[in-house]
Amino acid sequence: SQQGEEDxxxxxxxxxxxxxxxxxxxxxxxxxxxxxQNSGRGLVHLILIRSNEREKHSGRLxxxxxxxxxxxxxxxxxxxxxxxxxYFCATDASGRGITQGGSEKLVFGKGTKLTVNP
Amino acid sequence: ETGVTQSPTHLIKxxxxxxxxxCSSQSGHNTVSWYQQALGQGPQFIFQYYRExxxxxxxxPPRFSxxxxxxxxxxxxxxxxELDDSALYLCASSPIVSDTQYFGPGTRLTVL
Numbered sequence: 001s002q003q004g005e006e007d008x009x010x011x012x013x014x015x016x017x018x019x020x021x022x023x024x025x026x027x028x029x030x031x032x033x034x035x036x037q038n039s040g041r042g043l044v045h046l047i048l049i050r051s052n053e054r055e056k057h058s059g060r061l062x063x064x065x066x067x068x069x070x071x072x073x074x075x076x077x078x079x080x081x082x083x084x085x086x087y088f089c090a091t092d093a094s095g096r097g098i099t100q101g102g103s104e105k106l107v108f109g110k111g112t113k114l115t116v117n118p
Numbered sequence: 119e120t121g122v123t124q125s126p127t128h129l130i131k132x133x134x135x136x137x138x139x140x141c142s143s144q145s146g147h148n149t150v151s152w153y154q155q156a157l158g159q160g161p162q163f164i165f166q167y168y169r170e171x172x173x174x175x176x177x178x179p180p181r182f183s184x185x186x187x188x189x190x191x192x193x194x195x196x197x198x199x200e201l202d203d204s205a206l207y208l209c210a211s212s213p214i215v216s217d218t219q220y221f222g223p224g225t226r227l228t229v230l
Contacts, residue, residue: 031217040206042120042221043161088160103149103212103219105174108160 021112023089122222141209149212150192
């Protein structure tokens, strides 16, 4: 089952505009991650926000987390044509994070397909 | 580039056949996870290997199996292929106790 659900499913904007994508999840989390995927290729990790953080920045990316509403948003400012991709939020399936080694078992939403028109 | 490689890039099989997909992790990464991504969907967790032992499994039948080798490379084996197994298969490696996973480019499997 999908833990996270992104909204909207598709977003089309002009270069230079800001793009906002939202993610809702169901269970408690230790952290929430955002990944990007270009046209059916591998995923690239963008940013991780921990449950005790409310906002995080990385370059043109801004992520917010509201654990009371079980939601997160990803803002891409001053978008470029190269930002065209699908964006996924991911949380840990167990909600317990890493306990005895290994890494988190990620549960992804269906993604938001972003198109940035030149 | 994440340093994670997968082979082959594309594969076509027929229903009932068996397939082996391979993943080579980044140096120093002792954990590998496998995900299945159907068209238009997000990736779904298949299983994870940590230090050559299975370390968690998603909702996939036993005909999905895996191996991790001492050099931390990994295999995903699928027996008795079904049409619904057609998907992009992604492996992701992680360094010791890490939240971040580094994904390979994936193997596109088509089952006819």
